[in-house]
Amino acid sequence: MQTQDWLFVGIFIVLAPLFPLIALLIPRLIAPRKPNPIKLETYECGMETVGPAWVQFKVQYYIFALIFLVFDIEMVFLYPWAVSLNLLPFYAVVEGIIFVAILVAGLLYAWRNGALKWA
Amino acid sequence: MTDPINLIAEWLRGLLAGWGLSSGLVIFIMTLLGVVVTAAFVLLMDVFLVWVERKVVARFQDRLGPNRLGPFGLIQPLADVIKLLIKEDITPIGADRVVYNIAPILALATVLVLWSVIPLSPTVLGADINVGVLFIVAAGAIGTLGIIMAGWASNNKYALIGAFRMVAEIVAYEVPMVIALMVPVILARSMSIGEIVQRQTIWYIVLAPVAALVFLITAIAELGRAPFDLSEAESEIVAGFHIEYTGMKFGMFYAGELLHALTMGALFASFFLGGWRGPFAEQVPILGVFYLFLKAFFIYWVIMWVKYSLPRIRIDHLMEFSWKFLTPLILAVVMITALLDKLLGEPGTLIYTLGMLVANLIVVWITLTLLRTYFRLERKRVGEERPVAAPDLTPAARIERTS
Numbered sequence: 001m002q003t004q005d006w007l008f009v010g011i012f013i014v015l016a017p018l019f020p021l022i023a024l025l026i027p028r029l030i031a032p033r034k035p036n037p038i039k040l041e042t043y044e045c046g047m048e049t050v051g052p053a054w055v056q057f058k059v060q061y062y063i064f065a066l067i068f069l070v071f072d073i074e075m076v077f078l079y080p081w082a083v084s085l086n087l088l089p090f091y092a093v094v095e096g097i098i099f100v101a102i103l104v105a106g107l108l109y110a111w112r113n114g115a116l117k118w119a
Numbered sequence: 120m121t122d123p124i125n126l127i128a129e130w131l132r133g134l135l136a137g138w139g140l141s142s143g144l145v146i147f148i149m150t151l152l153g154v155v156v157t158a159a160f161v162l163l164m165d166v167f168l169v170w171v172e173r174k175v176v177a178r179f180q181d182r183l184g185p186n187r188l189g190p191f192g193l194i195q196p197l198a199d200v201i202k203l204l205i206k207e208d209i210t211p212i213g214a215d216r217v218v219y220n221i222a223p224i225l226a227l228a229t230v231l232v233l234w235s236v237i238p239l240s241p242t243v244l245g246a247d248i249n250v251g252v253l254f255i256v257a258a259g260a261i262g263t264l265g266i267i268m269a270g271w272a273s274n275n276k277y278a279l280i281g282a283f284r285m286v287a288e289i290v291a292y293e294v295p296m297v298i299a300l301m302v303p304v305i306l307a308r309s310m311s312i313g314e315i316v317q318r319q320t321i322w323y324i325v326l327a328p329v330a331a332l333v334f335l336i337t338a339i340a341e342l343g344r345a346p347f348d349l350s351e352a353e354s355e356i357v358a359g360f361h362i363e364y365t366g367m368k369f370g371m372f373y374a375g376e377l378l379h380a381l382t383m384g385a386l387f388a389s390f391f392l393g394g395w396r397g398p399f400a401e402q403v404p405i406l407g408v409f410y411l412f413l414k415a416f417f418i419y420w421v422i423m424w425v426k427y428s429l430p431r432i433r434i435d436h437l438m439e440f441s442w443k444f445l446t447p448l449i450l451a452v453v454m455i456t457a458l459l460d461k462l463l464g465e466p467g468t469l470i471y472t473l474g475m476l477v478a479n480l481i482v483v484w485i486t487l488t489l490l491r492t493y494f495r496l497e498r499k500r501v502g503e504e505r506p507v508a509a510p511d512l513t514p515a516a517r518i519e520r521t522s
Binding site: 004005006007008009011012013015016017019020021023024026027028030031032033034035037039040041042043044045049053054055057058060061064065067068071072075078079082083085086090093096097100104107111116117118 | 370
């Protein structure tokens, strides 16, 4: 049963992009195609674009991404613990709480240092 | 007679075996057919969703909505599709062509893939994989990748800003969402969604109302819908990440967003509202599909209700709401759930249900008290008398003093 389920998911992943792909190919046949330089310009409410579009971004995005990475790994570690909780002895629950507490301490540290402030 | 889908499947399997095909090939063809039928059904639902969305919005805004084409305007979505199909397809100068074209496909395809693991009825399961919850989280995040790719490849500053904002939003709201999904996993002792639905003799929204609410909020954020629609804030960055897309490519983003909202409704229904469960669903499996979509559309309606009632929130508030409020709250809830699950014994008993419910209510009460105290202090701080920079002298008195 298990392999058959994965076969279903596999075929689904292969077929799923085909539906939008077909929908995107139909306009190729029936839609008009009359490009000209002004039409193809970058749209900025009628202004002419200044400089390249790939601009620098705020460093805050990067800091939030770093905090996210820590929690992402935490979540991956917690899932096996959550699934097998009823098979584990009681101290495993306490260990899980200690594990989360350490990460919450990290979150509080980042909070205190202003990493969570969007300035 | 009570289970037409499996009846047809059995008949087809017998027919294919009768043609002398090997059993492996029969399984492959049957699975392929299952996939095509499921995907076609979901896409049909997607076209219908355009009508639902427009009609409900109209009602929220005291309008009639589409009502000319067909009864109640039901043929309107078809007209929309034809209009999108015959629009010119523009690729702006300087766009990264490959990424630009893959993005809309990814936006719809990943949402479709999510439907492969949602149990539609007791007998029609699609795929009941044992890591269903993780699969949902992983596949759902790839849809966001489509948005980021669209924003990056468009060669447009508005689009890029929209994509940046989407990244920040997803990064912030993915954490509470995944942790909130841990609560049904703990309660059901399984990561398979079929198993989670099977175990819900009592809906998990009763056992874990806080986790359900957090999941709903983060689901709206992951959809990028109002009040979290910073990635397409019309008043600031025109249309955000899909500003350069025209015709059917824009249509793919639109369809993807609508379908994603319904998918989130179906997931919420499966995790917290008992999925296909309902009166007589066990005896008449086809009723299960009906119940699931009833619940999914209810949640979809709630999401729309939120969208058309609340104004957009600012990005600093958005980030703070997730990191300083939702994440600590849901971590506390998961730990309490785990602890209580160990202490209260087997699920299903009255004491287990009551214990979970009371614990959740206590958490809500403590949270509200903390918030109230915080805002009272904040109001006091803002309202306090502070030294004023300007001196309280009239111009005449000031001249007198300086001379």
